[in-house]
Amino acid sequence: MTETPKQKRKLSRRDFLVLTGVAGGLYFGVTLGVLPFARLKLAEYLDEAGGPPMTVDAVPLAWFEIGTDNLVKIYIPKVEMGQGIHTTLAQAAADELDVPWEDVSVLNVGTGKGLDDPVGTSASNSTSSLFPVLRQAGATVREMLRFEGAKLLGLAAESVSAENGFVTATQDAGKKVSYGEIVGAVKEWVVPEKLPALKKSTDFKYIGKAMPRVDLLDKVLGKTQFGFDVRVENMAYGAVATPPRLGAMIKSASAGEAATMPGVIKVVIEDDFVGVVAERREQAWAALSAVQIEWSEVKVWEQAEIEALVQVGNGRGVTVQTEGDAEGHLRGSVLEAEYYTPMVFHAHMEPQSAAADVRAESATVWASTQSPVSVRGAVAKAIGLEAEQVTAIPTFLGGGFGQKINNIPAVQAARLSKAAGQAVHLGYRRTEDFQNGYIRPPSRSVLRAAVNKNGLIEAIEHKQASGQVAFPFFPVFVSKVMGADFGAYRGAQIRYGVPHKRVDAWLADLPFKTGWWRGLGMLANLFAIESFMDELAVSVGMDPFLFRLANLPLDELGGRMKKVLEATREKSGWDTPAPEGRARGMALAMDVGTLVGCVAEVSVKNKEIRVHKLTGVVDAGMFVNPNGAASQMEGGMNMALSSALFEETQVKNGALSPTNFGAYKFLNNSASPEIVVELLESGDEPLGMGEPPLGPVAPAVANAVFALTGQRLRRLPLKLA
Amino acid sequence: MDLSINGKLYQVEDSPNRTLLWVLRDELGLTGTKFGCGVGICGSCTIQIDGVATRSCLTMLSQVEGKQIRTLEGLATENPDGSLQLHPVQEAFIELQVHQCGYCMSGQIMQAAALLDENPAPSEEEIIAGMDRNLCRCGAYPRIRKAVARAAEIAAGG
Ligand code: FES
Ligand code: FES
Numbered sequence: 001m002t003e004t005p006k007q008k009r010k011l012s013r014r015d016f017l018v019l020t021g022v023a024g025g026l027y028f029g030v031t032l033g034v035l036p037f038a039r040l041k042l043a044e045y046l047d048e049a050g051g052p053p054m055t056v057d058a059v060p061l062a063w064f065e066i067g068t069d070n071l072v073k074i075y076i077p078k079v080e081m082g083q084g085i086h087t088t089l090a091q092a093a094a095d096e097l098d099v100p101w102e103d104v105s106v107l108n109v110g111t112g113k114g115l116d117d118p119v120g121t122s123a124s125n126s127t128s129s130l131f132p133v134l135r136q137a138g139a140t141v142r143e144m145l146r147f148e149g150a151k152l153l154g155l156a157a158e159s160v161s162a163e164n165g166f167v168t169a170t171q172d173a174g175k176k177v178s179y180g181e182i183v184g185a186v187k188e189w190v191v192p193e194k195l196p197a198l199k200k201s202t203d204f205k206y207i208g209k210a211m212p213r214v215d216l217l218d219k220v221l222g223k224t225q226f227g228f229d230v231r232v233e234n235m236a237y238g239a240v241a242t243p244p245r246l247g248a249m250i251k252s253a254s255a256g257e258a259a260t261m262p263g264v265i266k267v268v269i270e271d272d273f274v275g276v277v278a279e280r281r282e283q284a285w286a287a288l289s290a291v292q293i294e295w296s297e298v299k300v301w302e303q304a305e306i307e308a309l310v311q312v313g314n315g316r317g318v319t320v321q322t323e324g325d326a327e328g329h330l331r332g333s334v335l336e337a338e339y340y341t342p343m344v345f346h347a348h349m350e351p352q353s354a355a356a357d358v359r360a361e362s363a364t365v366w367a368s369t370q371s372p373v374s375v376r377g378a379v380a381k382a383i384g385l386e387a388e389q390v391t392a393i394p395t396f397l398g399g400g401f402g403q404k405i406n407n408i409p410a411v412q413a414a415r416l417s418k419a420a421g422q423a424v425h426l427g428y429r430r431t432e433d434f435q436n437g438y439i440r441p442p443s444r445s446v447l448r449a450a451v452n453k454n455g456l457i458e459a460i461e462h463k464q465a466s467g468q469v470a471f472p473f474f475p476v477f478v479s480k481v482m483g484a485d486f487g488a489y490r491g492a493q494i495r496y497g498v499p500h501k502r503v504d505a506w507l508a509d510l511p512f513k514t515g516w517w518r519g520l521g522m523l524a525n526l527f528a529i530e531s532f533m534d535e536l537a538v539s540v541g542m543d544p545f546l547f548r549l550a551n552l553p554l555d556e557l558g559g560r561m562k563k564v565l566e567a568t569r570e571k572s573g574w575d576t577p578a579p580e581g582r583a584r585g586m587a588l589a590m591d592v593g594t595l596v597g598c599v600a601e602v603s604v605k606n607k608e609i610r611v612h613k614l615t616g617v618v619d620a621g622m623f624v625n626p627n628g629a630a631s632q633m634e635g636g637m638n639m640a641l642s643s644a645l646f647e648e649t650q651v652k653n654g655a656l657s658p659t660n661f662g663a664y665k666f667l668n669n670s671a672s673p674e675i676v677v678e679l680l681e682s683g684d685e686p687l688g689m690g691e692p693p694l695g696p697v698a699p700a701v702a703n704a705v706f707a708l709t710g711q712r713l714r715r716l717p718l719k720l721a
Numbered sequence: 722m723d724l725s726i727n728g729k730l731y732q733v734e735d736s737p738n739r740t741l742l743w744v745l746r747d748e749l750g751l752t753g754t755k756f757g758c759g760v761g762i763c764g765s766c767t768i769q770i771d772g773v774a775t776r777s778c779l780t781m782l783s784q785v786e787g788k789q790i791r792t793l794e795g796l797a798t799e800n801p802d803g804s805l806q807l808h809p810v811q812e813a814f815i816e817l818q819v820h821q822c823g824y825c826m827s828g829q830i831m832q833a834a835a836l837l838d839e840n841p842a843p844s845e846e847e848i849i850a851g852m853d854r855n856l857c858r859c860g861a862y863p864r865i866r867k868a869v870a871r872a873a874e875i876a877a878g879g
Contacts, residue, residue, distance in 0.1 A: 082822030082823065213818055215823070216814070216818065216820055220793075220811040220815055220830065221797060222751075223753070223794075224823060226824060228755070231750060282740065348824075349822070350824045397822060398823070627818055628818070631861070634860060636860070638862060639859070639860050668856055669857075669866070672860065672863060674863070
C-alpha cells in the first residue's frame with residue numbers, strides 16, 4: 001500500500017488571534033484557521049484507519065500567554081498521560097519563540113476556553129498534529145516581538161534580533177529589551193502579513209534535544225493532581241452499583257438499611273442507576289453493598305461462546321484492501337494459518353475517576369479523561385443542561401490507553417452530584433474499573449498466501465474478525481455505513497509488496513462493551529501478519545530477515561522499511577548466534593506512518609517463556625525529544641510484551657474475569673527484559689510514538705519461541721504446550 | 722487519635738478500623754499516596770512506617786498509632802537556606818526521566834528509598850527483587866532499575 005503524500009497546509013495571519021491583557025501581557029491564539037488543519041489531520045488518521053471523514057467543530061488548538069514577567073504559558077488541549085507531550089509541545093513553541101527553557105510552562109485547560117479539541121488525546125496524534133502549529137505560532141510571535149522591540153529601542157527592525165527572551169541591537173549587545181517589557185508596553189499588535197520562516201534544524205535549541213520533562217518535579221514531589229486526587233469545596237464521595245452479570249439491568253431497588261448508615265448523605269435510586277453519596281468513600285462503599293437491588297435475569301455467558309462469535313465470515317463484513325486478484329492466485333498449494341488474541345483490560349494504574357459539582361444552571365466536572373469535549377457533552381445530556389453550561393476540566397491521567405475516552409464515571413459523578421446537591425467524587429475500585437469500561441475485543445485472523453520458490457509472495461489474503469473498537473464512540477449511522485469497524489482493522493492491511501492481496505474484516509456483536517485500547521486493532525493484526533510472515537519464510541527455508549527484505553514494496557515506504565529492518569538486524573546482532581539456550585525472532589510494524597522493527601531474544605524453562613532482550617528500531621519521521629521517544633519505545637514494548645506473555649480477560653459465569661490485579665497478571669519488574677532502542681530519522685516532521693511501539697513485539701516473541709522450540713504459537717498470551 | 726506524618730502531628734477521629742490510605746488521601750489531603758488495587762498487589766499506595774515500606778491500602782489506623790509515617794510529600798527536605806533538597810531517589814528519577822504517567826511512581830520512590838536505607842549499595846538483582854512488587858503499567862521498569870542504582874550513587878556522594 002503506497003503512502004499518500006501528505007498535504008501541508010500553511011498557516012496564514014488569519015489563523016491567529018491576538019489579545020492584550022488588562023495588566024499587560026500578550027495572548028496569542030492559534031484559532032479558527034486551524035480548523036481545516038485539524039480536519040486534515042483527522043482525515044489523515046481516519047483515512048489510514050479506513051474510516052469516514054467526519055465533521056469537526058473545532059476552534060483554537062493552542063494558546064500562548066507571554067507575561068510582563070517574561071514567563072511564557074502555553075495552553076494546549078491535549079492531556080498528559082505519560083507520553084510526555086507537554087514537554088515536546090513546549091519544545092516546539094519555546095524554540096521558535098526563542099525563550100529560555102525555564103521560562104516556559106505548559107498547562108492544559110478545560111472546555112469553554114476556546115480550546116475545545118474534538119479529537120481527544122488519542123491515536124498518537126498529539127505531537128504530530130500540534131507540532132507544526134506551535135512552531136509557526138512561536139515564530140510569528142517572535143517576529144512580532146522583534147518588530148515592536150525595535151521600535152522601543154528606536155531602531156529599525158533589521159538591526160535587532162530576538163533571542164533568548166530579549167530583543168537586542170545587533171551592533172550593541174547592551175542595548176536590549178526583554179519580551180516581558182515589550183508586552184508590557186505594546187497595546188496594539190500587528191500580525192505580519194507574510195508569516196516568518198521557521199528555524200532551520202541546525203538552529204534548533206530545544207527541538208530534537210533530550211529536554212527534561214516539564215511535569216516531573218511535581219510528580220516526584222507528589223503534587224500532580226490526577227483525577228483520583230481532585231478535591232473541591234464541600235465534596236462528598238460516591239459509589240455506583242455495577243451489574244453482577246453482563247447485560248443485567250436494574251429491575252427494582254430499595255435503600256433498605258443503607259439510608260441510615262453512618263455518613264450517608266443520599267441513596268440515589270433512578271431507573272437505570274443506583275448509587276450512594278456519603279461523607280467518606282468507605283462509607284459510600286459500605287452503604288452501597290447494603291442497598292437492595294434486584295437485577296434482571298440474563299443469559300449467563302461463558303468464554304467459549306464468546307470466542308465462537310468471533311469468526312471470519314460471520315456477521316457484517318467489509319473489504320479493507322484489495323489489489324490484483326488474490327482469490328484467483330490462492331488456489332492449489334497455499335499456506336494457511338489462524339491466529340487469536342484475547343480480550344484484555346487496560347489496567348491503567350489510576351482507576352477511572354471523576355468529580356462533579358452540579359448546580360441549577362451550571363456544572364463543573366473534573367475528570368481523568370482523554371476527551372474533555374465528549375465528557376462535557378455526555379454530562380450535559382445526562383443532567384439536562386446545555387453543553388455550554390458544563391465545564392469539563394481534564395486532570396493528569398494515571399494512564400489512559402484508550403479507556404479514558406469514555407465518559408462513564410464523569411456522567412455517574414454528575415448524576416450523583418445532581419441528586420445529592422453537592423460536589424461528589426467518584427473513584428472506581430479496581431473491580432469496578434474492570435467491569436465499567438470498553439475492553440480490548442477478542443480478534444481472530446485467518447491468513448493464506450502463496451509463495452514462489454524464490455521466496456516472493458505471489459498472493460496473500462487476510463481475513464479478520466473482531467468485536468467493536470471505534471464504533472461505540474461514533475454515531476450509530478457510522479457503523480451502519482461502514483460495516484466492519486475501522487478501529488478493529490487498523491493494522492490489518494498488508495504493507496509488503498505483493499501483487500495480489502486482499503484484506504476483509506468482519507464485526508462480531510458481543511454481549512459486553514469493547515473499544516479503544518492502545519493501538520486499537522494494531523497489536524492483534526500485526527501479531528497475525530508478522531507471525532505469518534515468519535511461517536512463510538520458514539516454509540521456503542529463508543531467513544526471516546531476508547524474506548521480509550525480498551518482499552518489500554518498491555516505493556518510498558519500502559525504502560523506509562528496508563532501513564528499519566537493516567538497522568534492527570544490525571542492532572540486535574541478528575547474524576551472530578544467540579547466547580546459549582536462546583533464540584531470536586523478528587517482526588516489523590507500521591502504524592500511523594511510524595515503522596518499528598523488533599527482535600526478541602528468548603529462552604524457555606519449564607515451559608515458561610522468558611524474554612531476555614528486546615531490540616526496537618523506530619522511524620517516526622523526526623524525534624522532537626529523543627529521550628522521550630526512547631521512553632515511549634521502552635514502555636510501549638513492555639506493554640506489548642505483557643500482552644504477549646500474560647494478559648487475558650475472560651467471560652466466566654456471565655461476568656468479566658479476573659476482577660483485580662494479581663489474578664489479572666501483567667508485566668512486573670523482573671519480567672521486564674533489557675530493552676535496546678535505536679531511533680532513525682527519515683524526515684522533518686514527527687509522526688506518532690504513543691502506539692506504534694506495541695506493534696511488533698508479540699510476533700517477534702512468538703517467532704523466537706518457534707525458532708527455539710519448533711512450536712508455532714498462534715494465540716495470545718503465548719503458552720507452550 | 723494522633724498520627725505522626727512527615728514529622729507533623731495530625732488529629733484524626735479515633736476509628737481503628739479505617740484504612741490508612743483513605744485517611745491520608747481523603748481526610749488529610751495527602752494525595753501523593755496513590756490507590757491502584759486496594760488489595761496489596763500493585764504497590765501504588767506504598768508509604769514508610771518507621772522506615773519500612775508498607776502498603777497503606779492494607780494498613781489499619783490501629784496499626785500506626787505512635788509510629789512515624791512518611792509519605793512521598795515528606796521525602797524531600799528543606800536546606801538551611803529554605804530551598805528544596807530532593808531525596809537522592811527523587812533526584813535520580815528526574816535525572817533518568819523515569820516517569821511516564823507517574824501514577825505508580827510515588828509507590829516506586831517510597832519503596833526505593835526504603836530499599837536503599839536498608840541496603841545502600843544494592844546489586845542489580847537486589848534492585849529487581851526489591852522493586853518487583855511495585856507494578857508499573859506504563860512499563861518504565863528499565864529506567865526504574867537504573868534510577869535506583871543511580872540514587873545509590875548519589876546518596877554515596879556521586
Ligand atoms: S493500592 Fe495498595 S497495593 Fe495496590
Ligand atoms: S509510570 Fe504510569 S504506571 Fe508507572
